[in-house]
Amino acid sequence: MKITISILWLTLCLFSCGGGEEAPESNPSDDTAVPNPSDESPVSNPSDAPPVSNPSDETPVSNPSDETPVSNPSVETPVSNPSVETPVSNPSDETPVSNPSVETPVSDPPDDPPVSNPPDETPVSDPLDETPVSEPSDETPVSDPSDETPVSDPSDETPVSDPSDETPVSDSSGETPVSDSSGETPVSDSSGETPVSEPSDESPVSNPAVQPSEAGQYLSEVLAIMRENSVVRNKVDWGKVDTEVNVLAVNANSIEDTYPAITKALELQGTNHSFLRSSTGTILAYHGTLNCDQSFDIAEPVFENIGYVKVNGFSSSNNDAVKDFANDIQQSIAQQDNEELIGWVVDLRDNTGGNMWAMIAGLGPFFDDNILGHFIDVEENRVSWGYENGSSFMGERKIVTVDEPYLLLNSLPKVAILSSKRLASSGEAALIAFKKQFNVRVFGTDTCGLSTANQIFKLSDGSELMLTTAIMADREQTKYGSSVYVDQSEEQEDVLIKAVEWLQK
Numbered sequence: 001m002k003i004t005i006s007i008l009w010l011t012l013c014l015f016s017c018g019g020g021e022e023a024p025e026s027n028p029s030d031d032t033a034v035p036n037p038s039d040e041s042p043v044s045n046p047s048d049a050p051p052v053s054n055p056s057d058e059t060p061v062s063n064p065s066d067e068t069p070v071s072n073p074s075v076e077t078p079v080s081n082p083s084v085e086t087p088v089s090n091p092s093d094e095t096p097v098s099n100p101s102v103e104t105p106v107s108d109p110p111d112d113p114p115v116s117n118p119p120d121e122t123p124v125s126d127p128l129d130e131t132p133v134s135e136p137s138d139e140t141p142v143s144d145p146s147d148e149t150p151v152s153d154p155s156d157e158t159p160v161s162d163p164s165d166e167t168p169v170s171d172s173s174g175e176t177p178v179s180d181s182s183g184e185t186p187v188s189d190s191s192g193e194t195p196v197s198e199p200s201d202e203s204p205v206s207n208p209a210v211q212p213s214e215a216g217q218y219l220s221e222v223l224a225i226m227r228e229n230s231v232v233r234n235k236v237d238w239g240k241v242d243t244e245v246n247v248l249a250v251n252a253n254s255i256e257d258t259y260p261a262i263t264k265a266l267e268l269q270g271t272n273h274s275f276l277r278s279s280t281g282t283i284l285a286y287h288g289t290l291n292c293d294q295s296f297d298i299a300e301p302v303f304e305n306i307g308y309v310k311v312n313g314f315s316s317s318n319n320d321a322v323k324d325f326a327n328d329i330q331q332s333i334a335q336q337d338n339e340e341l342i343g344w345v346v347d348l349r350d351n352t353g354g355n356m357w358a359m360i361a362g363l364g365p366f367f368d369d370n371i372l373g374h375f376i377d378v379e380e381n382r383v384s385w386g387y388e389n390g391s392s393f394m395g396e397r398k399i400v401t402v403d404e405p406y407l408l409l410n411s412l413p414k415v416a417i418l419s420s421k422r423l424a425s426s427g428e429a430a431l432i433a434f435k436k437q438f439n440v441r442v443f444g445t446d447t448c449g450l451s452t453a454n455q456i457f458k459l460s461d462g463s464e465l466m467l468t469t470a471i472m473a474d475r476e477q478t479k480y481g482s483s484v485y486v487d488q489s490e491e492q493e494d495v496l497i498k499a500v501e502w503l504q505k
Contacts, residue, residue: 245264275466307333308347311359311363337406348419349495350420356425363430364392425448449482451472
């Protein structure tokens with residue numbers, strides 16, 4: 001071992017002291033593999049053409065006639081061409097220096113993705129030229145061509161160099177291509193000329209897996225929720241949804257750019273009720289085909305022996321505001337109630353929806369049962385909802401509770417409900433709560449047709465997907481999902497008169 005070390009330092013002296021041609025120097029601190037006597041690796045002698053082993057060094061020397069690949073998989077030490085002088089590390093220097101007369105392409109690891117190699121061809125990209133370079137495994141000897149010692153074929157799974165070493169293999173011309181961070185080392189032939197293959201003919205370069213953009217991730221998040229939870233998920237052609245949505249989102253660079261694609265997904269589901277809104281309540285994506293407009297004027301009537309309660313649309317995320325809304329309805333009922341009343345008119349004609357729980361809690365004194373309706377999903381799972389002891393509830397959970405629940409002086413009087421085409425969503429839930437109750441009759445026109453239930457899904461950017469996940473059913477589990485029909489169809493200008501006539505009978 002000591003003899004080998006002496007030979008290496010003698011070689012260093014021959015080059016560094018001016019003997020012969022100036023040798024490129026490498027720094028061991030740069031992760032450049034240098035033949036180490038302790039590794040028992042083949043060491044090339046710069047002064048001789050063939051590598052000569054010293055029997056006392058116990059260093060194996062490859063025999064050209066054995067057709068043994070130069071690279072040793074167990075040591076993974078790059079082998080230089082015997083006709084080329086081997087770089088010797090100089091501990092005093094820190095920067096690898098190549099031949100000054102040669103321009104050395106340098107890779108930029110962050111900008112150059114790894115290139116995948118086909119089984120029989122090894123395309124290697126030059127980071128500067130961006131030209132894939134391939135060298136057939138049967139024509140790429142590292143040693144002298146006369147030796148006919150091929151470099152190990154990529155199909156043999158024996159890498160020429162360890163990717164972690166990032167050590168270039170120099171050729172006789174002194175040009176030293178530098179491998180990129182992917183560990184793929186450019187290999188040149190004995191003439192120093194590197195043949196360049198045409199990418200379209202022999203060197204297909206596959207792109208690495210591209211991470212989805214923020215827009216792509218957001219769109220995937222929304223579509224996944226729709227597939228899993230939509231009330232029409234078993235009826236939708238999701239292949240068509242994916243195709244049309246991706247066409248609209250192909251150039252999406254931001255979450256905002258995905259809104260047209262999400263609108264298309266909502267359109268193809270056809271619920272008319274689902275929508276996307278921002279964290280502040282702004283509608284970002286919606287598609288509906290229903291026309292719920294109907295023109296009429298509502299003037300609050302004054303009756304001597306009939307109570308009148310109007311419940312318009314209401315929406316708020318403020319708990320106090322929600323509770324106040326319910327309290328106001330019950331207080332209005334309490335203020336009008338007396339023993340002389342023959343009945344009540346509940347006007348829902350201008351109720352466009354919002355928070356159904358505040359409406360149900362407010363109208364509680366009129367109901368004759370606890371369970372007033374159900375939500376039924378696509379798998380026929382049912383959740384009941386209703387009113388009990390001043391609280392609206394769903395399942396076992398109380399949602400809105402009034403401060404002082406009111407009880408009518410005359411229990412279960414006749415109640416006339418006024419309906420219109422404007423009546424929608426949560427307003428339709430309020431109407432369904434009265435359906436199948438023996439002392440109630442509905443007058444006017446059928447409702448808008450949004451008698452479905454939306455569930456809120458919080459998204460990664462803070463926005464909310466209000467997705468239709470169930471349809472409404474009444475206390476007897478009769479399903480709706482579209483317009484809620486009236487018991488007596490009347491024009492809006494006549495509806496109040498007809499309701500009063502029924503109450504007075």
